[in-house]
Amino acid sequence: MQPFLFDRADSVTEALRAAPDATVVAGGTNLVDYMRLGVVSPKHLVDINGLSQETAALGRITLDHQGLRLGALVRMAEAEDHPGIRARYPVLADSLALAASRQIRTMASLGGNLLQRTRCEYFREASWPCNKRRPGSGCAALDGLNRQHAVLGTSDACIATYPGDMAQALLVLDAQVELTGPRGVRLVPVAKVHRQPGTTPYLETTLAPDELITALVVPASPWSWRSRYVKVRDRRSYAFALASAAVALDLESGRVKQARIALGGVATVPWRAEAAEAALVGKPLDEGAARVAADAAFAGARTRAHNAFKVPLGQEVLVQALLQAGALQPPPPTSRNGVTHA
């Protein structure tokens, strides 16, 4: 690991002043690993964990009739355990509970998790060419061992998979990210945060260098309880997704009024499957309709030598997620009408 300057920020203002030339650290589960591997070598690290002393909202979960607000320094495990989130936003609670290990979820902040970087082995091992890690050096995954790589949103420069789980849940809940910067506070849809690689895979997000994620904001929705996250891995627990699907359904008399679908483990970014959503609208939610939607979700897939299995796998995962969400029963009224579960 390369030497770095280390500071602790006591206020959001201080952290922002340091932001353009410093790397902020909260849980450190992703960053410290990549620093140790030599994948990233920040010259200056600013610990932002102290910010929740000054601005308590950064470490707080608020659930009321307007929706859910998750401070950026809330830990994954805290949100996973929250009874109100489990009842009203099950897709979110499930996506957290199925991620990483409990130790990592205890440490990892929600803000950091959203920006988790790829697990592509050619990105992780600094001696390989990688357009994301060393722009212009090439992509070793294109003709390498690409079993874990993306089939959606890829380019000739990069096929690295977005590895996270929570972002897909946030997508189907129409969540926004609260960004605080020198120009003030702005809300950005989660769907606009990550960039597909294109010719610039090293540009991973639309965040400005001097902006800090301060919260995740999930609107209240009468049908967010009918949501589900299904994740398939090489082993039963503690692994990244080979394919995952987050779904939220608005059903009326068994027919789909609205659907939200996001795919994980198969795409370069948290992947909203709008064609699949459109294919469901007006249909009764049965296996036939789910399979038509799953076909639509992967219509644009581009496979490589070792990852073609992700298309049928991802389709099956989506079908299961849709059918499981459709079978959910509403939570008791106290959990739906805006009571805060502390």
Next chain:
Amino acid sequence: MPDRSQSGTVNRRHFLAAVGGAAAGGAATLPSPGDAATALAAEAAEARDPRALHTVTLTVNGQDHRLSLDARASLLDTLRDRLGLTGTKKGCDHGQCGACTVLVDGRRELSCLRLAVMAQGHQVTTIEGLAPAPDTLHPMQQAFIDQDAFQCGYCTPGQILSAVACVKEGHAGDDDQIREYMSGNVCRCAAYPNIIAAIRQAKTEMEA
């Protein structure tokens, strides 16, 4: 209060920025006050030595230790190499095996992924500090012995601390839940069935 005499805060950096700016005398040529502040801050950051040691007080097993630490030092290496607490094991050093699990403020964490400078102000508990008194064992330690829940023993300190947290979190309801919530602790000897038995035994005693 955290000691910042060495590690500094962003405030200290800005103080240095002002001094550095005066010495360089370059602020007047910069286009805007915002850019000037950024440039000066960057200049001041360059003037500091990233290898400078940080004075940190770590609270481990109820005892305070004042240490001069490289910012790169992990909590794991600091426990083992500086404090001689070698019960915490280094497995993968990348947060994948769980051998380095310790409790931080009662919650289970991976000490390989926590920088030691970021552990100040927190209560760290290692396997050496788990038992309530010298020459006694925590119910989880006793249960691992009773149930033969290890072979080589390398993963055991991490397993035990993780298991204590698993019970306290309320995630040891049944065998499936124990398996899921203990999945961050890998045992290459595959003592998993006995580990589950040990957690069930200790859970009864911890909740009695």
